[in-house]
Amino acid sequence: MQKAPSGYGLSGNLFFAVTKFSIAFTIAAFLCATATLTYTHAQLQSAAAPSPAVFEYDVASIKLNNSGSASIGSRNSPDGYSISNVPIRALIQLAFGIQNFQIVGSPDWLDSERYDIDAKMDPPVAEALQKLTLEERKVKRQLMLQSLLKDRLNLTIHHETKQLPIYSLVISKSGPKRQETKPDPATPGVPVRRGGPSVRTSRTGGGPITLTVLHCASEDLASVFVPHLGRTVVDKTSLTGIYDFILQFSPEDASAVPSGAAPATLDSMAPSIFTAVQEQLGLKLESGKGPVDVIVIDHVERPSGN
Numbered sequence: 001m002q003k004a005p006s007g008y009g010l011s012g013n014l015f016f017a018v019t020k021f022s023i024a025f026t027i028a029a030f031l032c033a034t035a036t037l038t039y040t041h042a043q044l045q046s047a048a049a050p051s052p053a054v055f056e057y058d059v060a061s062i063k064l065n066n067s068g069s070a071s072i073g074s075r076n077s078p079d080g081y082s083i084s085n086v087p088i089r090a091l092i093q094l095a096f097g098i099q100n101f102q103i104v105g106s107p108d109w110l111d112s113e114r115y116d117i118d119a120k121m122d123p124p125v126a127e128a129l130q131k132l133t134l135e136e137r138k139v140k141r142q143l144m145l146q147s148l149l150k151d152r153l154n155l156t157i158h159h160e161t162k163q164l165p166i167y168s169l170v171i172s173k174s175g176p177k178r179q180e181t182k183p184d185p186a187t188p189g190v191p192v193r194r195g196g197p198s199v200r201t202s203r204t205g206g207g208p209i210t211l212t213v214l215h216c217a218s219e220d221l222a223s224v225f226v227p228h229l230g231r232t233v234v235d236k237t238s239l240t241g242i243y244d245f246i247l248q249f250s251p252e253d254a255s256a257v258p259s260g261a262a263p264a265t266l267d268s269m270a271p272s273i274f275t276a277v278q279e280q281l282g283l284k285l286e287s288g289k290g291p292v293d294v295i296v297i298d299h300v301e302r303p304s305g306n
Contacts (some may be wrong), residue, residue, distance in 0.1 A: 053128035055140045056147050057081075060119035062303035067114075079126035081141065082118045087111050088153070088300070095145040096157075096295060101164070101230055105297045115303065119148060156298045166232045166290040169222045169283055176239060177282035199224055203251075208270030211247040218243075225285070228252065228273055232292045237283065249276035 057080070065085045072090070074083035083091070089110040092103060121129070121144075129137055149155040197216035203209045213224055221243070222235040229252070250270040270276075277283050 053125050055125060055129065055144055056121075057119040057144055058122045058125070060117065060148055060152065062152055063116045065114045065116050076141065078130060079123065080118070080120040081145070082116075084116045085114045086117070087114055088149075088303075091115075091117070091145070092149065092155070092295075092297075095142055095149055097142055098293075098295065099226055099230070099232075102292065102294045103297065104160070104162075104294050107297075107300065109302065110300070113302075117148075119144075152303050154299060154301045156300075157295045158298060160294055160296055161291045162294050163289055164232070164292040164294075166234060166288055166292065167225075167229060167285045168234050168236045168288055169225070169277075170236050170286055171239070172278050172282050172284040174278075174282050176237070177280065197224065208248045208250050211249070213247070214244045216243050216245070217241075225273065225277070229285075232290065233285070234290060245281060247273075247276050247280055249273040 067085060069085055072083065072086050074086070075081070083094075087110060089100070089103060089106055092098075092106075092110070093100060129140060132140065197220050198212075198214040199216075200212045201209060202212070209228070211224070211228070216224065218237065218239040218241060219235065221237070221239075222233040225233050228249075248270060250272060252273060271279065274285050277285055
């Protein structure tokens with residue numbers, strides 16, 4: 001054992017022990033302080049970096065509409081969304097991108113009561129939204145509307161797959177009669193298509209419905225007819241390409257459709273959509289059953305009104 005220098009004795013050993021302990025403690029304290037400083041610096045770097053935008057509405061008002069009008073008005077602005085005189089059921093359809101027949105278990109007031117909604121985003125969220133593509137913005141706005149319904153109506157849902165009546169879109173014996181979209185002069189050989197098909201529905205008075213469809217890829221064609229049929233439409237044409245077409249037909253009373261049968265025509269001056277699809281497009285709608293994704297409403301409350 002190493003002896004302490006002469007004259008120190010036991011107190012000398014104690015001195016060296018205390019000194020070694022002090023040095024060790026000082027080094028340990030320094031390392032801890034350095035680690036703390038490094039972690040704090042990382043925190044500062046993280047705080048300085050811009051955090052990703054949370055796409056949600058900052059404020060929203062939901063008020064009961066007692067106008068008695070049947071028309072619905074909506075508008076997307078760069079920093080918000082407003083819709084007037086809308087049933088909550090229709091708002092759920094917009095939020096989840098589904099049709100009326102895909103909602104199960106809704107209370108009566110979701111159809112009978114109408115509301116005005118005005119929602120606004122924070123400026124940074126609005127700015128981030130505008131930097132997205134058209135399709136990305138559409139998805140984000142749907143998710144924002146879903147969040148609004150969950151927050152203000154305590155809406156909870158779950159998905160199920162049910163066997164329901166559907167239509168299959170097939171090629172008729174006469175063959176397809178659609179006109180392919182003309183190529184963009186700037187990109188020869190490449191059909192024009194920006195963000196999916198352009199679909200416009202118009203009707204004058206009690207006349208036929210005119211459905212104008214532009215830049216429609218074959219995989220999107222079946223979905224064009226869904227709002228007018230009240231059923232899922234499955235594409236079984238095996239066609240490729242992008243098409244433009246105009247379809248004229250009479251409206252259908254979807255509520256009067258028995259299972260597996262074509263609905264009655266309301267306007268005898270124009271063909272049914274089934275006849276129009278066959279005669280004007282060379283395609284055919286065949287009735288059957290198949291799996292359909294639906295959302296089941298587990299819980300929903302009337303909005304608070306502010």
